[in-house]
Amino acid sequence: KKQKGFSTFLFLFGAVFFCVGMGIGIFVVLPDLRDWRSMQSWIPEQANLVSVRLSESRGDGSTTYSVQAKYTYTYNNLRYKNNRVTISGGSDNLGDYHHNLYRKLKKQYDDEEPIRIWLDPANPQNSTIDKEMRWGLFAFMGLFVCIFGGVGFVIILVSIFSGRKKGNNLERAVNGETPVIRSNVLGKFIGAWFFSILWNAIAVPATYFAYQEYLKKDEPLLLLVFLFIVAGIWLLFYAIRSTLEFFRFGRLELILDPYPGSVGGNIGGTIRLNDEYNSAIKYQLILSCVHIYYTSGGRNNSRTKHEELVWQREGIAKSDADDSYASASFSRSGATKLEFCFDISKDLPASSEGSDYHEWKLELKADLPGIDL
Numbered sequence: 415k416k417q418k419g420f421s422t423f424l425f426l427f428g429a430v431f432f433c434v435g436m437g438i439g440i441f442v443v444l445p446d447l448r449d450w451r452s453m454q455s456w457i458p459e460q461a462n463l464v465s466v467r468l469s470e471s472r473g474d475g476s477t478t479y480s481v482q483a484k485y486t487y488t489y490n491n492l493r494y495k496n497n498r499v500t501i502s503g504g505s506d507n508l509g510d511y512h513h514n515l516y517r518k519l520k521k522q523y524d525d526e527e528p529i530r531i532w533l534d535p536a537n538p539q540n541s542t543i544d545k546e547m548r549w550g551l552f553a554f555m556g557l558f559v560c561i562f563g564g565v566g567f568v569i570i571l572v573s574i575f576s577g578r579k580k581g582n583n584l585e586r587a588v589n590g591e592t593p594v595i596r597s598n599v600l601g602k603f604i605g606a607w608f609f610s611i612l613w614n615a616i617a618v619p620a621t622y623f624a625y626q627e628y629l630k631k632d633e634p635l636l637l638l639v640f641l642f643i644v645a646g647i648w649l650l651f652y653a654i655r656s657t658l659e660f661f662r663f664g665r666l667e668l669i670l671d672p673y674p675g676s677v678g679g680n681i682g683g684t685i686r687l688n689d690e691y692n693s694a695i696k697y698q699l700i701l702s703c704v705h706i707y708y709t710s711g712g713r714n715n716s717r718t719k720h721e722e723l724v725w726q727r728e729g730i731a732k733s734d735a736d737d738s739y740a741s742a743s744f745s746r747s748g749a750t751k752l753e754f755c756f757d758i759s760k761d762l763p764a765s766s767e768g769s770d771y772h773e774w775k776l777e778l779k780a781d782l783p784g785i786d787l
Contacts, residue, residue, distance in 0.1 A: 421573040428569025435563025443555050446547070449501050453545040456532040461487035461541075463523040464495075468516040471505050479512040480505035483519055487531060489538040496531075498542045508551055515544065553619040564611030571604050593673055597666040597778075599659065606653040613649050617642035658785045664688045668776065675774070678760030685752040685778065689787075691735035692750075697787075700777040701756050702726045703763065707770040724772065725762055729754060731778075752778070 464484040471478045484497045499515070506512075522529050533541035621639045667686040675681030681701060705722040736751035763772040780787040 424573030425570055428566045428573055430566065431562050432566025432570060435559045435561070435566055438555060439559040439563065443552065443559055446501050446552060446555075450545070450547040452534070453501070453532060453542065456534050456541075456545060458530050459487055459489060459533050459541075460528040461485040461531045462528055463519065466516070466519045466523050468512065469505065476507060478505040478507045481512050481516045481519065483543065485529065485531065485543070487533070487541070489533060492538065494533075494539055494541070496539070496541045498540075500542065500544045501547060502551060506551060506554075508548075508554060511548060519543070550619070550622055553622050557615045557619050560611050560615035564608070564615070568604050568608045568611075571600075592669060595668040595670065597668070599656075599663065600665055603656045603660040606649070606656040610646070610649040610653040613642075614646040617646045655785065659787070662689065662785055663787060666778065674765075675758065677758050677762050677764050680755050680757050681774070681776075682755030683753075685731065685754075686736065687750040687752060687787075689750055689782070691733065692782075693733070695733065695780055695782060697731040697733055697752050698728065698779045699731050699752075699754050700726065700728050700779070702775045702777070704773050704775060705763075705771075706773055725759075727756055729756065 462485060464486060466481070466483040469480045469482050471480075480503075481499050482497070483499050484495065486493060486495045488494070519529065521527075529543065531541050531543050532545045621643050625639075666688075668683055669686075670681070670683040672679070672682075675683075687697075702723060703725040705724050707720050707722075708717045709720065710717050731752035731754045734751050734753070736749045765774055766772050778787065
């Protein structure tokens, strides 16, 4: 295991993604949501169209549209002129919204009919033709916020806990330092949020569009897409649970004694747990030797990872209070020290590397009040 430190490059790289996502949220998504809520109290009024046209913008192999219109109206004996048509003033090509709205306004313009607008009675200069939120567009923009902001946030977290390698534990042991093996809870925490954000960012707008299709075509099979939302809720719950676990226990630290553990000898040591000592709690340890190998095949000759359990033992760790311990990242009034030792048969394989190798894993489990370990 490599001991790692802060990475400035990753932090700045993630900060760019995070700022883009937050910028879209702050300057695009939130203003639209704020305007939509305020427009619910606006009142209807008649107006006369001065001009109306469908604007087209071409670029990157696609064409986006927006309805441009100017209209005049009178309120409290005062005459006003405005050109706001929708909540979102930009152009897009999601569905037939702009074409349908243009055809409606163009017919009223040609027939010289008045149109209905919505205005703010507290400030009559503020008005719009359509005050309804386009939830599909809102979800689409929210997708960018989730992907850019979420990915940037995850990269920032990775940058804080990873970066320049400072040498492996064996080199540290040779130099007289105490090697520390840290748990994989950080990767679990980051991975859970990354996958949850990515999944929900795709599932939410996809479900919305599928539901709109269901309303048009009345095909019940389209409602199966709601299963993606159920899975997204479960992933979000798992990410929140991983977060609570991470902030409660931090990264557990294992100090092996002897280092390294030996085949034909024993594997033992001490685990530092950033949680107050409770003599009633049983801490279960599972030590496994796993054979890991890869095979290639299939149409695309893809590689498949296989894990085969070679040997496994379970035991209960000896627990005791360790008030002298304080984690560098998470401090508490007290901590728990877990001690253990497994005897290892001499006919078992040692750790190895490559595409066909053996790996030793130590798992720690405990039923605790609140979040389990």
